[in-house]
Amino acid sequence: MGTELVRRGGVLPGEEAIAKGASIILGPTANMQRSPLGGRGFESFSEDPVLAGLVAAAAINGIQSKGVAATLKHFVGNDQEHQRQSVDDIVTERALREIYLMPFQIAQKHSSPWSYMTAYNSVNGIHVSEDPKLLRSILRDEWGFDGMIMSDWFGTYSATESIKAGLDLEMPGPSYCRGQMVKQALGFGKLSEYDIDGCVREVLKLVKKVMPLELPENGDESSIDSPETAALLRLIASSSIVLMKNERGTLPFKKDKTTAVIGPNAAIAAYSGGGSASLLPYYAVSPLEGIKSQVPTAQYTIGAPEWRDLPLISNITTTEGGKPGLCMRLFLDPPSKKNRQVVDELYVSTSNLILYDYQNPKIPSNLYWAELEGSITPEESSDYDFSISVAGTAKLYVDGVCVVDNETKQTSGDSFFGKGTVEEVRTTYMEKGKRYNILVTFGTLPTQTCTAPGAVGFGAGGVRIGGARKLDRETEISRAVELALQVDQVIVCAGLNKDWESEGYDRPNMDLPEGSDELIRAIVSANPNTAVVIQSGTPVSMPWLHEVPALIQAWYGGNETGNAIADVVFGDVTPSGKLPLTFPILNEDNPAFLNFRSERGRTLYGEDVYVGYRFYEKSRRAVNFPFGHGLSYTSFVMENLSVKDAISPSEEIVVTVDVLNTGSVAGAQVVQVYVAQDSPTINRPPKELKGFTKVHLNPGSRESVEVRMFKNYAASFWDEDRNAWVMEQGRYSVLVRDSSTNTPLTGSFEVETTRWWTGL
Numbered sequence: 001m002g003t004e005l006v007r008r009g010g011v012l013p014g015e016e017a018i019a020k021g022a023s024i025i026l027g028p029t030a031n032m033q034r035s036p037l038g039g040r041g042f043e044s045f046s047e048d049p050v051l052a053g054l055v056a057a058a059a060i061n062g063i064q065s066k067g068v069a070a071t072l073k074h075f076v077g078n079d080q081e082h083q084r085q086s087v088d089d090i091v092t093e094r095a096l097r098e099i100y101l102m103p104f105q106i107a108q109k110h111s112s113p114w115s116y117m118t119a120y121n122s123v124n125g126i127h128v129s130e131d132p133k134l135l136r137s138i139l140r141d142e143w144g145f146d147g148m149i150m151s152d153w154f155g156t157y158s159a160t161e162s163i164k165a166g167l168d169l170e171m172p173g174p175s176y177c178r179g180q181m182v183k184q185a186l187g188f189g190k191l192s193e194y195d196i197d198g199c200v201r202e203v204l205k206l207v208k209k210v211m212p213l214e215l216p217e218n219g220d221e222s223s224i225d226s227p228e229t230a231a232l233l234r235l236i237a238s239s240s241i242v243l244m245k246n247e248r249g250t251l252p253f254k255k256d257k258t259t260a261v262i263g264p265n266a267a268i269a270a271y272s273g274g275g276s277a278s279l280l281p282y283y284a285v286s287p288l289e290g291i292k293s294q295v296p297t298a299q300y301t302i303g304a305p306e307w308r309d310l311p312l313i314s315n316i317t318t319t320e321g322g323k324p325g326l327c328m329r330l331f332l333d334p335p336s337k338k339n340r341q342v343v344d345e346l347y348v349s350t351s352n353l354i355l356y357d358y359q360n361p362k363i364p365s366n367l368y369w370a371e372l373e374g375s376i377t378p379e380e381s382s383d384y385d386f387s388i389s390v391a392g393t394a395k396l397y398v399d400g401v402c403v404v405d406n407e408t409k410q411t412s413g414d415s416f417f418g419k420g421t422v423e424e425v426r427t428t429y430m431e432k433g434k435r436y437n438i439l440v441t442f443g444t445l446p447t448q449t450c451t452a453p454g455a456v457g458f459g460a461g462g463v464r465i466g467g468a469r470k471l472d473r474e475t476e477i478s479r480a481v482e483l484a485l486q487v488d489q490v491i492v493c494a495g496l497n498k499d500w501e502s503e504g505y506d507r508p509n510m511d512l513p514e515g516s517d518e519l520i521r522a523i524v525s526a527n528p529n530t531a532v533v534i535q536s537g538t539p540v541s542m543p544w545l546h547e548v549p550a551l552i553q554a555w556y557g558g559n560e561t562g563n564a565i566a567d568v569v570f571g572d573v574t575p576s577g578k579l580p581l582t583f584p585i586l587n588e589d590n591p592a593f594l595n596f597r598s599e600r601g602r603t604l605y606g607e608d609v610y611v612g613y614r615f616y617e618k619s620r621r622a623v624n625f626p627f628g629h630g631l632s633y634t635s636f637v638m639e640n641l642s643v644k645d646a647i648s649p650s651e652e653i654v655v656t657v658d659v660l661n662t663g664s665v666a667g668a669q670v671v672q673v674y675v676a677q678d679s680p681t682i683n684r685p686p687k688e689l690k691g692f693t694k695v696h697l698n699p700g701s702r703e704s705v706e707v708r709m710f711k712n713y714a715a716s717f718w719d720e721d722r723n724a725w726v727m728e729q730g731r732y733s734v735l736v737r738d739s740s741t742n743t744p745l746t747g748s749f750e751v752e753t754t755r756w757w758t759g760l
Helices: 004-020 049-064 093-100 102-111 132-142 160-165 180-188 193-213 227-240 287-294 473-484 516-526 558-569 613-618 711-715
Strands: 069-075 088-090 115-118 148-150 242-246 259-262 299-301 326-331 342-348 352-354 369-376 382-391 393-398 401-406 424-430 436-443 462-469 489-495 530-535 550-553 602-604 623-625 636-644 652-661 667-677 688-697 702-710 717-719 724-727 730-737 745-751 755-757
Touching (some): 004 227, 049 069, 049 093, 049 102, 049 688, 069 193, 093 102, 093 717, 148 193, 160 180, 160 193, 180 193, 259 287, 259 473, 287 489, 299 473, 382 393, 382 401, 393 462, 401 424, 436 462, 489 516, 550 558, 636 667, 636 730, 636 745, 652 667, 652 688, 652 711, 652 730, 652 745, 688 711, 702 711, 711 724, 711 745
Parallel strands (some): 069 115, 115 148, 259 299, 259 489, 489 530
Antiparallel strands (some): 242 550, 326 369, 369 436, 382 424, 382 462, 393 436, 636 652, 652 702, 667 730, 717 724, 724 755, 730 745
16 A cells, blocks of 8 residues: 555654663654644554544554564544643544544454554543444444553543543553542542453553563663665655756756855754654754755855744753863752752753653652753854743853743743743843853752643653854844855755644744744845755745745654655755645644634544545645645656455456656656546545555566555445444446546445445
8 A cells, every 4th residue: 555664664663662671662743633733643654544543554664573562542532732631622523534534444344453552632521532433333343443542641541531441551550540449439439440451461461462572570771873864764765755946957056156155944854743752762863964964065154044933042052062062960959958969960962951761770750850961162252042941940150140030930831841931031131252151050840830730640840951152043044045146056944843843832823933024035035046945844934936946844753754855856856745734825724723722621623524635625625735736746647547445345446557657767756546426425535545555666667567446445434323334326427637636537336225334
């Protein structure tokens, strides 16, 4: 089905987990990209449930091929971050089945994950972690899942109800919701030993499945930072990049021409969105580094700062020993106590610290204090901004003077998954070449004076320390324009990063950060030979789209993101990625626009089954780029479509098509197969994706490719009257080519008798 590279990508975290001494991976995420604003949209795969389900299955198969358990999450409806633990998703049974449960159903059919994680939210009045319909009736009884179900972190809200519903494991430990409550429930007769045994049995079954790994308890962590891993990461990242627009053959650029790299995303490696998915990589290549590795003479300027939070101060600090980062000292007593003793000393390479899982036998509780120290030697005299956001309390001193105080007075914010404060920012002047001492005093979460309603548990909390030269946007854009006028070709790197797209909060709008639109327009006006590279996990507004000759969507490409971008920009790799979600013109065009976010504790899924392209095509609404879109440096022809019908509803329809590379370079094309019911008895989307595959072809070569799809999945919708899937009698059109709006090849199959069915 064209997911082999995803499966190979799944093998990597499976191997990495073993090296780290872990036997369970908390992923993949198969929730829907219902709105462009979803904070964790970058973690999910698609707005289409079939695509999301098949990709999730491939990732799971890769992970579990190494004997490591995958955890499919978040089951089900965790499609926004706003009030995610308290929101009630009000959704029709048909939309629940066809859109939101379908990725999990497909993944269950094609991969059999060993574990599921429940969503934080409620669905139609009941929290998922205590909903017997979802956990027992559908997941276990109807789909035949035979594995362990765990809660999301602090996503267990009851003892008796969750156990009876089928939630096997409360996470994390030690228990805060079960434990003593379970003992009481047993004594009061609300629970029986049989109920408890069922949960214990599933946990032990999972333990037995991963025992062949023979991982030692509390073993040393190792790594697999190998050239082979890097090569595969680079291939995955470059294969995912989508060439959105390429007028007059602007791309690929020539390596022997003078080149400028401009933009706020150029010198940083935006390798992931934020939150629990944002792990510390062994390394991460920025676009600037990737481009300069191929064009060493490329010149750079930032153009326009676009940070939501200040860049980490660890980018510009060094320790006394000269290492980049900070020295961290930990104490059992506050700074007010004289001659307090250091109980631990650590080197930290990042100034974004989460101490949830920090353990030290000398520190008996979550209440302790720390100092973080380093130095800065400015490269130019200027005002410098410093910042602190904290789950706890903190102050920042420059040469002994308190510059930022996030202790005396605190304001609740969205940092640290909603448990922390707002980012407090202050400015001080620093001279070029002078060495300044930076000291941050930090008290852990129990010292915090402001509270976050609804936030549960976070251990010792954390602190994020920012610092950077204060930039004037107009001055920086003027510098960028001046540079653009001096070179043959310009690469503008803009977009979002893990501060803008993150677990814990949703985006307020689709806009790029302030100044980015102005920068792009100014550079294109100055030098028409400009390519814009956007990094984001979900769509952004593009008011400059018709002015830009070349546009690349690069997502968050992991460790090798910068090298992958350079490979595509300079033609070492022919782009072949396709959009897994529609890019609307405006957020107001999105079908979830009126019903996104929680309103008094509930979110109405008013668009029903019309999510993403299903809505845009039904309403004939213009978009910037349709679902499935993606250009190439070569060209393809598809012809000779053949549809071989299935003998029975549970067997596969085989779609065959010839693909010919008519261009001058090697490339890959994705064959997309959509199905439309010709005469449905209810309102249905114009067509729906049911299968796809990817074919790699040399210039002038031809290949006949197959796409297989189960007939009952290709034809059915959810019948709420019968509480079952129905495959109605009649003719179904098969529409094939390379995006949801470009399907000129047509075939068909027949359903001779209306049938209802349930299960997988």
